[in-house]
Amino acid sequence: MKRTLLLLLISLWSFCFSFDLYIGDKLIYSSADLQNTMSWSSFVSFFEEYTKILGIDSPSTGQIGDFQYLVWAGHTIGFDKNADVFIIDGITKKSKVVPFKDILSAFQLLFIEQESKIVLPDxxxxxxxxxxxxxxxxxxxxxxxxxxxxxxxxxxxxxxxxxxxxxxxxxxxxxxxxxxxxxxxxxxxxxxxxxxxxxxEGFSYHNLVVARLGQSLEASKSDVVVFYSNGDDRIIIRPYAPEFEGSDWPFYAHTKRIAQQLAVRFDLKLEICPIYDLPVGKIAMVLLLSDEQRLLEIEEYLKELLR
Missing domain, CATH: 2.60.40 (Immunoglobulin-like)
Incomplete structure (x- = not known):
């Protein structure tokens, strides 16, 4: 009974008094010692994982005799394992374990410290x-x-x-x-x-306008315009027009989404092509159909999509 109680107390002590290092919600390193007994190799592994998660330049490491070093973003951390000395951007610090918070400060990496837990945002x-x-x-x-x-x-x-x-x-x-x-x-x-x-707010499409390709027509900004002609069962939309500083994106995105739904529903090939002179600032597309009798069915489906 005493042995069981002792083991339980040891487990509770280890659980309550430990040093935990997270990147986001991912536990990367844990030590039973509140003073942080992170070794040099553990620190290097942590930092390589950190740069991998963020998708930024990874550190370079090396060793000259007993002196090990890590270089990243213009900063250099060196460690002499025989002298228990760290050199952080030219400043010497005597320590047997990695002075983790000193290094984070030198690297200008923001973190949150919560009791025995350090979190670096991901x-x-x-x-x-x-x-x-x-x-x-x-x-x-x-x-x-x-x-x-x-x-x-x-x-x-x-x-x-x-x-x-x-x-x-x-x-x-x-x-x-x-x-x-x-x-x-x-x-x-x-x-x-x-x-x-x-x-x-309240952006919607009020009307579906269908016309043969080449026919002139007038349509409001809220109209969906569909030109049709004989062809190989293809639906064509124009590419995004970046010269309008982003104002064309909602119309392009809506056009592409509707065209994708039509392509799946009626087994059409979808093509984004700048050749056709389709209007900017409205939803417009070209249907090339091998059987133009399918047009009525496509019109009805489009009206359902736009409701």
Whole structure:
């Protein structure tokens, strides 16, 4: 009984008094010693993992005799294992274990310290920009953001540990508020980039206009225009027009999405082609059909999509 109680106390002691190192919510290193007994090899492994998660330049390491070193982003950390000496950007520090927080400070890496836990965020926001109806967020690491629409605002909240504007944000905290009178229509995620496509409140398509290719017509901005002709069962849309500083993106994104649905539903080949003179600032496409009698069925399906 006494032996069992002793083992339980030892386990509780180890659980309550330990040094834990996280990148985001991922535990990278743990020591039963609050003073942090991280070895040089453990530190190098940690830092290589950190740069890998963020997708940034990895460190270079080497050894000259008993002197081991790590170089990253213009900083140099050296370690002499026989003398228990660390050299951090030319400053000598006597220590048997890695002076972790000193190194993070020298590297200018932001972190959160919570009792015996150190957390380095796994998302670093580089820039938030808005051009017309497009909001772009460039970042390093893993996307830890969630967006909420409020009256006159889009709020950016953290769903993990995030660095932005020189500060660290914990899960659930407000990172930024973006004033706008528009709503989020689409969120596009790519490695290192989040793009929000905005449209005016109440943005909708009121009418479907169908005309033979080459026929002149008048259509409002909210009309969906479909030109048709004889062909090889192909649906053609124009490419995105970047010269309009992002204002064309909502129309291009909507056009592509509708065209993809049509292509799947009616087994059409989808082509993005600049040859056809399709209008910018509205949803427009060309249908080339081997059997033009299919047009009525396609029209009915389009009307359902636009409701």
């Amino acid at each position: 998302m670093v926001i580089d820039k938030v920009s808005q051009m017309g109806d497009i909001i772009e967020i460039t970042y390093e690491g893993i996307n830890r953001l969630v967006f909420k629409q409020e009256e006159g605002l889009i709020t950016v909240l953290s769903k993990g540990y995030v660095i932005a504007n020189g500060s660290v944000y914990k899960p659930g905290q407000l990172v930024q508020s973006l004033p706008t009178d528009r709503k989020i229509e689409q969120e596009i995620q790519m490695p290192g980039l989040i793009r929000l496509v905005l449209v005016p």
